[in-house]
Amino acid sequence: MSAIPEKMCGVYLTGNGGFDKLEYRTDIDVPTPKPGEVLVKIGAAAVNNTDVNTRIGWYSKSVKKETNAGGAIGFKEDVKDDGSWLGQAMAFPRIQGADGSGTIVAVGQGVSQDRIGERVIIRSVQPAPSSENGIECITFGSECDGTFAEYATALSEEAFVIHSDLSDKELATFSCSYGTAENLVHRVGVKKEDVVLVTGASGGVGSALVQLVKIRGAKVIAVCESDQVERVKGYGADEIVLRGESYVEKIGKMKVDVVLDMVAGEQWPELLEILKKGGKYGVVGAIGGPMVELDVRNLYLKDLSLFGSTYQSRESFLNLISYIEQGKIRPIVAKEFALKDIVEAQKAFLSKTLVGKIVLDVTAK
Numbered sequence: 001m002s003a004i005p006e007k008m009c010g011v012y013l014t015g016n017g018g019f020d021k022l023e024y025r026t027d028i029d030v031p032t033p034k035p036g037e038v039l040v041k042i043g044a045a046a047v048n049n050t051d052v053n054t055r056i057g058w059y060s061k062s063v064k065k066e067t068n069a070g071g072a073i074g075f076k077e078d079v080k081d082d083g084s085w086l087g088q089a090m091a092f093p094r095i096q097g098a099d100g101s102g103t104i105v106a107v108g109q110g111v112s113q114d115r116i117g118e119r120v121i122i123r124s125v126q127p128a129p130s131s132e133n134g135i136e137c138i139t140f141g142s143e144c145d146g147t148f149a150e151y152a153t154a155l156s157e158e159a160f161v162i163h164s165d166l167s168d169k170e171l172a173t174f175s176c177s178y179g180t181a182e183n184l185v186h187r188v189g190v191k192k193e194d195v196v197l198v199t200g201a202s203g204g205v206g207s208a209l210v211q212l213v214k215i216r217g218a219k220v221i222a223v224c225e226s227d228q229v230e231r232v233k234g235y236g237a238d239e240i241v242l243r244g245e246s247y248v249e250k251i252g253k254m255k256v257d258v259v260l261d262m263v264a265g266e267q268w269p270e271l272l273e274i275l276k277k278g279g280k281y282g283v284v285g286a287i288g289g290p291m292v293e294l295d296v297r298n299l300y301l302k303d304l305s306l307f308g309s310t311y312q313s314r315e316s317f318l319n320l321i322s323y324i325e326q327g328k329i330r331p332i333v334a335k336e337f338a339l340k341d342i343v344e345a346q347k348a349f350l351s352k353t354l355v356g357k358i359v360l361d362v363t364a365k
Contacts, residue, residue: 004039004105005030009365010149011342012093016057016083017074019343028095031145031153033108038115038156040122043168045100045147045339047349047358048124048176048204049262049285054096054142057083066265066289071350084142098124098140099175100147100362101168104159111156120159121321122147124176125312137311147172148339150362160317163325170331171324173357177204178212178320178329180284184260184309185212186316188282192217194257197247197274201237202228202355204332205284209260210236211329221251223263224355231355235332247274254302258282268292275304282307332356338364 008030012023033039049067053059056070057079063070081089104118128136128143140146140154162171190196196213200206201222213220214236222237229240241250247270256274259281265288271281272295281304286292298304323329334354337345339362349358 004151008150009339009362010095011339013055013090013096014093016055016079016090018056018072019346021055021074022342022346023093024340024342028149030151033106033111033153035109036111036156037108037153038104038111038120038159039106039108040100040102040120040152040154040159041105042097042100042102042147042150042152042362044102044172044362045097045360046172046176046204047342047345047360048098049287050098050139050176051096051141052346052350054084054090059084059087061087064289064291067287068350068352071346086138086143090142094142095145095149095152096141097147097149097152098142099172099177099179100152101162101171101175102147102152105151107156108153115156115159118159118161119163121162121171121175122152122154123158123160123312123317124179125310126155126158127311135311147362148342148360160321162321166324166331169333169336169359169361172359173204173331173333174320174324177357178208179312179317180309181205181208181212182320182323183312183316184282184284184307185209185216186313186319187309188258188260188280188307190216190218190258194218195221195255196258196260197221197223197241197251197256197271198237199223199259199261199263199271200285200287201232203262203352204357205262207232207235207332207356208329212323213260215323215328218258221256225353227353228355235330247271254279260284262286263288264292265289269295269298272298272302272304275302277302278304280305280307282309284309333359335359336361340364
């Protein structure tokens with residue numbers, strides 16, 4: 001194994017705002033693993049909503065608009081001291097990157113030397129050190145430096161060994177999107193006999209949700225753009241609703257057992273209309289806008305259950321690892337970029353015209 005350099009290439013997020021806040025550098029110090037940590041040589045990373053949302057400060061409660069409204073320039077006039085997803089001020093500069101894959105090249109005190117050489121993916125949402133139940137958590141690349149660099153440190157127990165013939169670029173698609181999706185499916189408790197609506201089905205989380213619901217044998221109705229229909233059907237969707245079509249007119253009232261949502265926005269009230277009595281609504285994002293209109297009568301008269309989901313349980317992440325190793329799910333790489341071209345990668349991500357994940361090749365110069 002080659003010697004570890006003193007400096008590395010990476011991308012600093014220097015503040016909340018537009019693309020100008022992303023600074024590609026070639027002189028960043030390679031981190032040293034602390035006790036209980038490992039040093040991972042990153043092979044590839046991927047772009048996620050949380051990277052963009054953190055950059056633009058979308059998590060601030062003062063922001064009422066959809067992500068894309070500030071994707072290029074941010075919400076500078078709106079963001080206060082709660083711009084991180086924890087509702088706290090961000091610490092800058094920060095190396096973002098919620099997910100990625102690579103190889104352990106060094107270990108800190110208390111970690112077995114046998115871990116050196118292991119191929120790993122890093123869990124993107126991790127329990128905070130002070131958490132008693134795992135729900136208090138941090139996001140890799142937000143509360144600590146992440147994978148938008150040649151090397152990253154991580155807690156040893158959060159670097160999961162993966163035995164797979166998939167490339168680093170393919171493995172980089174899994175941790176954040178699929179980890180988020182599997183935790184939601186697991187927590188909501190999707191069953192074989194369920195009819196499940198998945199919004200945003202062409203994106204990273206949405207495409208993961210479709211596959212993970214199909215693993216459980218349930219029927220999937222997927223929402224996507226007209227030019228994405230065949231690809232979305234290709235990874236498991238049974239039926240399609242085109243984006244913008246009325247859910248009620250297309251599907252009918254009280255026809256769906258479960259809604260798995262990451263869009264919210266103006267059409268949100270219809271999602272409760274199509275749920276059967278006793279139905280379940282689970283949400284992991286609000287890319288269509290965080291402010292929705294809720295008729296509480298729909299909630300209590302239909303005995304609905306609502307699930308918000310951010311943290312990733314260890315059990316659900318181990319499920320994900322097993323699915324990858326067994327070939328039950330497949331990576332969907334929409335497009336690849338070199339790390340230095342991260343601005344172009346985020347522009348492509350914000351276009352919402354691609355099916356699957358935007359991958360960053362950290363090794364490309």
